[in-house]
Amino acid sequence: MSESEFNNSIQSGSLKICVIGIGRIGLPTALSFANSGLSTIGLDINSELVDMVNQGEFPLKDEPGYPTIFEKVLKEKKFTATTKIQDAVPQSDVIVLSLPTPMDKQNVPNYDALRLVGRQLHEFLSSGSIVIVESTIEPGFIENELKSIIEGNDLKLTAGKNFGIGVCPETANPGQILNDFERLPRLVGAIDQRTHNIIKKIYKHVFTVDLISMPDCKTANAVKLTTNVFRDLNIAFINELALIFEKSGIDIMTVLEAAKTKYNFQVHYPGAGVGGPCLPVNSYQMINFAKTFGFDNFSIVETGRRINESMPDHVIELLKDAFSESCTDIKQSTILILGVTYKPDIKDVQLTPAEPIISKLHQLGSNVKIYDPYFKNSTLFGINCESNLVESLKQSDALIVVTAHKEFHDLEPAFLKSTLKSPVVIDSRCIINQFDAKNAGLIYRGVGRGKL
Structure with missing residues (x-):
């Protein structure tokens, strides 16, 4: 036509x-x-x-x-x-x-x-x-x-x-x-x-x-990759800051809340890793694209990927540290994972950081439970997902917040302290107030949050 x-x-x-x-x-x-x-x-x-x-x-x-x-x-x-x-x-x-x-x-x-x-x-x-x-x-x-x-x-x-x-x-x-x-x-x-x-x-x-x-197809696709790789890199920057701030006793959420008041600062948040079918893939697409023109070391994007892919390991280190404080053996303990989707409030687990976290917990000899409102009574990563959050908490020695679903934002530290078998909470999305957590008696660790 x-x-x-x-x-x-x-x-x-x-x-x-x-x-x-x-x-x-x-x-x-x-x-x-x-x-x-x-x-x-x-x-x-x-x-x-x-x-x-x-x-x-x-x-x-x-x-x-x-x-x-x-x-x-x-x-x-x-x-x-x-x-x-x-x-x-x-x-x-x-x-x-x-x-x-x-x-x-x-x-x-x-x-x-x-x-x-x-x-x-x-x-x-x-x-x-x-x-x-x-x-x-x-x-x-x-x-x-x-x-x-x-x-x-x-x-x-x-x-x-x-x-x-x-x-x-x-x-x-x-x-x-x-x-x-x-x-x-x-x-x-x-x-x-x-x-x-x-x-x-x-x-x-x-x-x-x-x-x-x-002007052409390749330019349009270059724009799409550029916008997503930009996000992946900025998340990596914030994740690396989180590691530094933890050691120095600076709360990254306090920093970010203040930083975003500056007109040209675009806020990104730390977490357990970057998943989904877009950002990780798009960064590797850009790396692969660069290689076709002889750029075998596209260092800034490769470094960003390495940082974001290391965050599940850091979550495990926070858990180990918390267990050490609680004088509890992580081996054969029961760990509850809250949220397994790669982002909040959707039913999608593509490249979710929950998967490597679960794998590492199994390597440590821990028993793993999953509670995610989008996967009740489902089987994921070889685990039968829980249908009742309260009962799951009662049976767990620690919980790790991996995905910040809306319903998790209302979790009260006092409730967690009274319900968990052991008061260990790892908050990879910084949705729990750390001062309230301390006052409630939780052994709390958050990504980018120093010990109180």
Whole structure:
């Protein structure tokens, strides 16, 4: 279609959308397209997820606003899901890729999902379609690899001639996706101006946010990585300060509360580590990108990763110190982990720092319990999660706050002292008032908080 034909099909609602990958970001993305009046089909290899969606069960209960949108677009028959690419791609005008880009065991970004779908698009993509990549990728992956994969060697497809390809990197924060989709500007880049113009028209229709034009795909992806690596590095800086402040008797939370009053200070907080599918992966994507240009020692990003990945070890050291004060043997003790998700108030454990903490506790010979409101009566990391917080506390010699879920912010030190078998509390998220903890008689250790 020409630009004008695309524009007419957008306005008439006849444009057909296929979103490949309907996970944490892809499903809300697909629902947003459908909610704008465009017929949308979600494609995923997870047959259980597809069946759940088609049966009217929304899997992301921790995403405010989207359960209502989900019900609306299903009722209007604007959204459905399938596992069969041959039933989705050939009938679609726009293909949106929202696929995972994880790391392998050597911390090298893995783009196999995109490569596989690229080969399938070569087979099933209709001439004149537009491919939009929302997945977070290294700069240059579109131009240097994915474009050629979709084109293939048989001259059936040629980018810029009979199909378009561009990017609009997702910017959503899990747990706040609808809010971010309605508020945060989006970046648009493409291999040619026509595709760029069409993508902007489509996204303006769906999201009604500012769209920032990028000169190409690689620049748009560079911006996305830069913003996330910035966060990872700043968290690493705060985590390293936390280690220093603990030794010097300075409370990092007092420092940060005062520091954030300065107009150009952007506050970040210490913790047990940085998890999730974004920040750790994005830093390694940037490291890998640098290596392709001969920068084998991208020292500042590598150092940031090393600091953040060391924080689970530090949490264990705090626990050992507290047990030493309590004159209790950590071996065969029972440790309760409060929160295992990688961030508060969402149901997601990707690269959570809770996992290495649990592993290290097992190595020390401790028994581990898990209480997380999002995983009651579930099995995680080989452990049956608890369903009752009070009973779990009664059976535990110590607790470690790993994730600051809202319900944990109301835990009173006096209650913990009277309930735990032993008064050991490790607060990796600094949600407990350390003075109240001391007054209650807890043996309290917090990341970035000196002993009182």
